[in-house]
Ligand SMILES: NC(=O)c1ccc[n+]([C@@H]2O[C@H](COP(=O)([O-])OP(=O)(O)OC[C@H]3O[C@@H](n4cnc5c(N)ncnc54)[C@H](O)[C@@H]3O)[C@@H](O)[C@H]2O)c1
């Protein structure tokens with residue numbers, strides 16, 4: 001329950017604030033709203049075009065936090081209410097974006113507009129009205145590691161300085177323009193630079209968050225169930241969909257890319273620390289990830305297969321994975337980040353935050369959720385054609 005005697009990292013009482021959360025209806029937004037309602041006294045103006053993932057927080061209006069959350073259905077591209085909602089709040093958190101890799105090379109214009117152009121008014125309204133901004137960027141701004149350009153057998157590839165990604169020292173390395181995969185990373189980088197410049201020239205109080213593969217319940221959609229049949233969500237939902245349908249998991253270019261995955265609930269703790277400790281967060285760019293949870297995508301597929309068999313009680317397929325080329329899976333212009341290990345020095349120093357949950361544990365709770373939420377719907381959807389023939 002929201003307690004009134006909560007203190008910040010300096011031991012000072014935390015005053016209730018109003019937060020304008022743009023993109024509140026998405027994966028991260030839904031978990032952040034849940035946390036803010038259950039554990040803090042803060043108010044949320046929740047802005048999004050959809051609210052399915054936060055319906056449980058909005059209805060019925062007898063919920064204990066009913067007077068602390070207000071949903072505003074709006075598209076920030078073209079809605080004149082945006083500035084007044086930002087003005088009504090003490091802090092704006094911008095989560096709105098197109099952020100699924102399948103879109104970056106097939107809808108590059110929408111990707112660039114969404115991640116750069118549409119975010120500009122948010123930055124300007126915060127700067128012009130002296131409001132604090134927490135903006136969600138991405139670990140993709142780092143692009144590829146320096147180490148990826150070394151020969152495969154170079155011993156330097158084992159040296160962390162060639163692959164650990166640090167906020168204030170690592171370069172941002174993208175592929176050529178025809179590799180439209182980088183449209184997202186480049187747009188995010190430019191909005192980071194704009195925010196940074198607003199801070200330097202006009203005194204904007206900002207915090208930039210670079211999430212490293214946050215995963216958990218409510219991430220994206222299951223194609224044909226609560227999203228388009230032909231849609232391609234991020235890897236957690238792709239693999240969940242394959243497991244639920246008892247299909248082999250598809251390994252893009254052999255699944256050799258490496259990722260570090262962090263549990264959404266751990267990551268949300270970090271965001272709450274940023275919200276409630278502005279003096280330690282303003283002017284900072286924070287990596288938020290779990291360097292201990294590194295796997296190749298192939299290892300992730302194997303682990304998810306094992307965990308899913310445990311939580312569903314269904315035996316795994318004889319051939320649990322198949323290889324597929326990136327061109328076949330994503331189309332022309334796809335490219336990939338090779339490896340993503342976050343340097344945690346800054347977030348540790350400023351906020352004392354550390355992730356807690358192991359990859360096995362986070363997959364167990366997430367796949368339990370996926371099974372409970374979708375297994376029956378998939379059974380019905382796949383049974384339909386047979387019943388009608
Ligand atoms: N999940 C991750 O691990 C991760 C990693 C890196 C970066 N991020 C960044 O974090 C943010 C949130 O990511 P997420 O995983 O919750 O994605 P999401 O797609 O689940 O949420 C984004 C939300 O923004 C909304 N939105 C998009 N455009 C809008 C518009 N024009 N007007 C109003 N609402 C709009 C969408 O409807 C959606 O609900 C994004 O900026 C993303 O780039 C997330």
Ligand SMILES: O=C(O)[C@H]1O[C@H](OP(=O)(O)OP(=O)(O)OC[C@H]2O[C@@H](n3ccc(=O)[nH]c3=O)[C@H](O)[C@@H]2O)[C@H](O)[C@@H](O)[C@@H]1O
Pocket residue numbers: 099100101137138139140184211212213214233234235236238239250251252253255257259297336337
């Ligand atoms: O989450 C993040 O930190 C960032 O990274 C993601 O990018 P990426 O990790 O490449 O996206 P995923 O869809 O999660 O894919 C991870 C890896 O799995 C592979 N993959 C994906 C799906 C699939 O079915 N099979 C498969 O092998 C991809 O090729 C990629 O190598 C997205 O760009 C953003 O959500 C975000 O900014």
